[in-house]
Amino acid sequence: MSRIIFLLLSISSAAWSTTQAATPPELLGTYADLAKAQGVPARGQAFFTARHGRDWSCASCHGAVPTQEGKHASTGKPIRALAPAFNPERFTDPAKVEKWFRRNCNDVVGRECNPAEKADVLAWLLTLKP
Numbered sequence: 001m002s003r004i005i006f007l008l009l010s011i012s013s014a015a016w017s018t019t020q021a022a023t024p025p026e027l028l029g030t031y032a033d034l035a036k037a038q039g040v041p042a043r044g045q046a047f048f049t050a051r052h053g054r055d056w057s058c059a060s061c062h063g064a065v066p067t068q069e070g071k072h073a074s075t076g077k078p079i080r081a082l083a084p085a086f087n088p089e090r091f092t093d094p095a096k097v098e099k100w101f102r103r104n105c106n107d108v109v110g111r112e113c114n115p116a117e118k119a120d121v122l123a124w125l126l127t128l129k130p
Helices: 002-017 024-035 041-049 058-062 094-108 115-125
Strands: none
Touching (some): 024 094, 024 115, 041 058, 041 115, 058 094
């Protein structure tokens, strides 16, 4: 039953993500609605810096505090700042956000992140200010 619910949430999230422009707070609201819980910044920071039993954490490429340029752990390719206050293009294109959450969560967690994890990470990123 929980797999079915997760699949439905993923489908509705993917459908939503391709039809609307967004701001980071709007995306946070969508993830919180899907999760039926508000994002918790402290949980988001913990999730971002943890390795989850894998080789990398989010911080491996984006930095422990992603307010500056990061670097891909294996390719060395530069990655612009992740925190929206330091890179206004971040979290404004829902389709792109879903694409990168899917790819990066698979690398970091070994699966897609659920809406609660996305809400937590984005809630934390929105607390980072210049």
